[in-house]
Amino acid sequence: MAKQIRLNLIFHTSGRHDAGWKAFEDPSILVDDIDHQVGLAKRAEEALFDAIFLPDTPEVLNPNFLRKPRRGLDPTVLLAAIARETNHLGLISTQMTQIGYPYLVARSIATLHHVSKGRAGWNIVTSQDDEPFLALGLPIERLDRTERYVKASEFVEIVLAHWDSLPREAIVADKEGDVYIDKELTRPVKYEGKYLKSEGVLQLTGRYKGDRPVLFQAGISQQSRAFGAKYADALFTSQPDIEHDRKFYAEAKALAKGYGRNPDDLVVLPGLYTVVGESEADARKRKAEFDELMEATFLVNNLAKSLGIPADKLDLNKELPYSLFEEHPTDDDVISYRRENIGGVSRENKFTVKQLVHHNLTRGQRAVFGTPEQIADTIIEWRDSGVSDGFNVNIDVQPDGLDRFRDVISVLQDRGRFRKEYEHDNFRKNYGLPTAADN
Numbered sequence: 001m002a003k004q005i006r007l008n009l010i011f012h013t014s015g016r017h018d019a020g021w022k023a024f025e026d027p028s029i030l031v032d033d034i035d036h037q038v039g040l041a042k043r044a045e046e047a048l049f050d051a052i053f054l055p056d057t058p059e060v061l062n063p064n065f066l067r068k069p070r071r072g073l074d075p076t077v078l079l080a081a082i083a084r085e086t087n088h089l090g091l092i093s094t095q096m097t098q099i100g101y102p103y104l105v106a107r108s109i110a111t112l113h114h115v116s117k118g119r120a121g122w123n124i125v126t127s128q129d130d131e132p133f134l135a136l137g138l139p140i141e142r143l144d145r146t147e148r149y150v151k152a153s154e155f156v157e158i159v160l161a162h163w164d165s166l167p168r169e170a171i172v173a174d175k176e177g178d179v180y181i182d183k184e185l186t187r188p189v190k191y192e193g194k195y196l197k198s199e200g201v202l203q204l205t206g207r208y209k210g211d212r213p214v215l216f217q218a219g220i221s222q223q224s225r226a227f228g229a230k231y232a233d234a235l236f237t238s239q240p241d242i243e244h245d246r247k248f249y250a251e252a253k254a255l256a257k258g259y260g261r262n263p264d265d266l267v268v269l270p271g272l273y274t275v276v277g278e279s280e281a282d283a284r285k286r287k288a289e290f291d292e293l294m295e296a297t298f299l300v301n302n303l304a305k306s307l308g309i310p311a312d313k314l315d316l317n318k319e320l321p322y323s324l325f326e327e328h329p330t331d332d333d334v335i336s337y338r339r340e341n342i343g344g345v346s347r348e349n350k351f352t353v354k355q356l357v358h359h360n361l362t363r364g365q366r367a368v369f370g371t372p373e374q375i376a377d378t379i380i381e382w383r384d385s386g387v388s389d390g391f392n393v394n395i396d397v398q399p400d401g402l403d404r405f406r407d408v409i410s411v412l413q414d415r416g417r418f419r420k421e422y423e424h425d426n427f428r429k430n431y432g433l434p435t436a437a438d439n
């Protein structure tokens, strides 16, 4: 059988395009209207996506977020509501590792796992913004990247240990013996790391029919890659072209093997931004119309910041002055990576700064514009050339863009590359990952 393609929907409240919200008659619903969110999730399930992926960031006053609505509803609570209105869709919540308590995350994700009957996922993020520290009344902690991943590893180890601390068999429910939980069969956590510690037994098992939630890791750096290859079931990456994906894919699978894992048990899913039209020109026109709704100066400032160069040296109608990269050296490997990728794309296409910022609205993710057939062809080509196991799909503007993407799915189905109905009601199985039942 031809390789199946895994597709997650990134659950943007108005779509991935930063001006997408302007298409809504009443954009005020985008922050907290439950019917809007549940409606989107149901559409995603009708389209047969593997999962919905809920990104989450704590900042509200970040200039980017003042110009674009974000879903404000707590992702895990929202997914619990969605769980009761859907039957097959995987439900991936985002929870931080640099602040907060692993025990509480273990409990809430395990709860979602049971509420959804085995469909929970956890997007493990390692960002360390100041806002949550301030909101929680804690001193701001600034760890370097290596230490951030040490802390993240401790966080995950504690969550995993709690998920196994009350195994199902410990709930003996022995009426005659007057014993409900057999203490001997519990596996109390006793963990003390450099940053985090935890003791005790979780109130519930983190496994549903033997399987724990699906772990997701999103990041770009070397440290993130190593962390993901060790702990995650699936990686969410953001590569601008096929060659970077190929390299990332090979490295991630090799790292997983190095940790004694079967590389097939690590699903690699790059982000993909699609704009579907009746023709390629129609799709590009759709994007351009939304691009024009954005204020260019703001975008230029963002671009300059992400490349570590001064914004006042950029002219909207001229090419990026590439010499600025040498004039402002950086030892940050994410900035170097962006300079290589975004700078490379700009050079290759001889973009003006304005064209580049509009191009870069995809934030370095791969973008395809075209007919359903063109987009499906591209997805199949990438899947078959050993660069990904599927994609995290960004829809430009909701819900219309999602309806358009269903035509892409129809083409994939006709070519035998995407399910025509859900095979299982278990997220892990739908993903092709091994389950407890396989052991």
Ligand SMILES: Cc1cc2nc3c(=O)[nH]c(=O)nc-3n(C[C@H](O)[C@H](O)[C@H](O)COP(=O)(O)O)c2cc1C
Pocket: 054, 055, 056, 057, 058, 094, 124, 125, 126, 127, 128, 145, 218, 219, 220, 221, 222, 223, 224, 236, 237, 238, 271, 334
């Ligand atoms: C594709 C992708 C999705 C991410 N989603 C989130 C998110 O929803 N919330 C968040 O706080 N950080 C998110 N992050 C940030 C990462 O968790 C991480 O902090 C960031 O990539 C910097 O780590 P790195 O330098 O190791 O790559 C995301 C990163 C990537 C690449």
